[in-house]
Amino acid sequence: MPDAIDPLLLGQRVVAILETGLRVATYKLATLMALIDHCIENLPEHPADQLAVSIPDLAHRVLQLYWRQVRPFEGHDLRQSSGEKERIPRAVRALRAATPASSLSVAMMAAPEVYQTSIDEIGLCLAQQPLYRLQRLPGGDLTDPFLYDDSFLHSNVSRRTLRAHNDAIVLMPGVAAGLARLAGLLKPALEIMWVDDVRRMNKFLTAEVPDIAGHLFGRDRTALAAVRGPFKDAFGARCFYCDTHLPADNPIDHVLPWSLVGIDGLANLVLACARCNTDKRHALPAVDLVDRVLGRDRGVLEQIAGxxxxxxxxxxxAAAARGIYGSQPPGIATWSGYKASVRLDIGFPPRWMDSPS
Incomplete structure (x- = not known):
């Protein structure tokens, strides 16, 4: 087994591959972002371990990334590829067309057969395009795999071949831990590249259209409004962080930041006042805040979910929290409340830090 790759070298090689040559689609960027999210939520017990990554799981994460992006922007469908087929956006649009649901989580339940068809198409596209080409330099077939073994992948790989490899790729030693640790640096860089690519592929996006990044990666706050009333009924109309009384239109906050892990599940959402919501923004919350949010009555959350x-x-x-805090160096600053921070210390880890059985 090869030695585990150093996280700094891993980050340098990822950026070097992305900056070499012209990207003809945003699929490589989406694949890398999906890989990072998977690694965060499935952090190996030992940093040098390998990690099997399900291609259908990657497909779901990629679908989630494009779910917001395929909505028309100023009357236009944004191109995400210079080719004609645009397989991934087309598969995402098919699911959107099958249900009026604004949330992917709700759409999955409302149209399960269409969702599965979309996952199958996206998964095959990932295997034939970005996963096959991600580690290859432009202009040739030479490859020096440093993320995963891609020897069974090619531009016409069949579903049968993928099934023979358990519908998965296997990340090399140290890659999963390295990607999880570099998430805070790599994901913003990938978003910047993504915005640049979309501007290049859509000529109507001039410098006078500055909010394209918000359309691509911002959170649709309107969709979260459905949570506000039930949460107030269940937990009271008070800020989760400072306990102040809340007005009618208070924010809904992602405890684990949306910019780091895009999880909209009720277990990651809380009522917040505007002051705390603005002050926290993209900051990593203190461990005790995560402990509190994961300690809420799960029966109540399930009732609201139904x-x-x-x-x-x-x-x-819980898995994302385990991955985030398990890959952070001790002593970094975490947000503990309005204008307050504490140093990260997991010397006495909470139960959610335990590896799942």
Missing amino acids: EIRWPTEYQRV
Whole structure:
């Protein structure tokens, strides 16, 4: 087994591959972002371990990334590829057309057969395009794999071949831990590249259209409004962070930041006042805040989930928290409240830090 790759070298090689040559689609960027999210939520027990990554899981994460982006922007469908087929956006649009649901989580439950068809198409596209080409330099077939073994992948790989490899790729030693640790640096860089690519592929996006980044990666706050009333009924109309009384239109906050892990499950959402919501923004919350949010009555959350058809995603939130804090160096600053911070210390880890059985 090869030695585990150093995280700094890993980050340098990822950026070097992306900056070499002209990208003809945003699929490579989406694949890398999906890989990072998977690594965060499935952090190996030992940093040098390998990690098997399900291609259908990657497909779901890629679908989630494009779910917001395929909506028309100023009357236009944004191109995400210089080719004609645009396989991934087309598969995402097919699911959107099958249900009026604004949330992907709700759409999955409302149109499960269409969702599965979209996942199958996106997964095959990932195997034939970005996963096959991600580690290859432009202009040739030479490859020096440093993320995963791609020897069975090619531009015409079949579903049968993928099934023979368990519909998965296997990340090399140290890659999963390295990607999780570099998430805070790599994901903003990938978003910047993504915005640049979309501007290049859509000629109507001039410098006078500055909000394209918000359309691509911002959170649709309107969709979260459905959570506000049930949360107030269940937990009271008070800020989760400072306990101040809340007005009618208070924000809904992602405890684990949306910019780091895009999890909309009820287990990651809380009522917040505007002051705390603005002050926290993209900051990593203190461990005790995560402990509090994961310590809420899961029965209550499940009841709300059933009433509004919105998943709790408790296990996913716990896994993401485990990955985020398990890959951070001790002593970094974390947000603990308005204008307050504490140093990260998990010397006495909470139960959600334990590896899942």
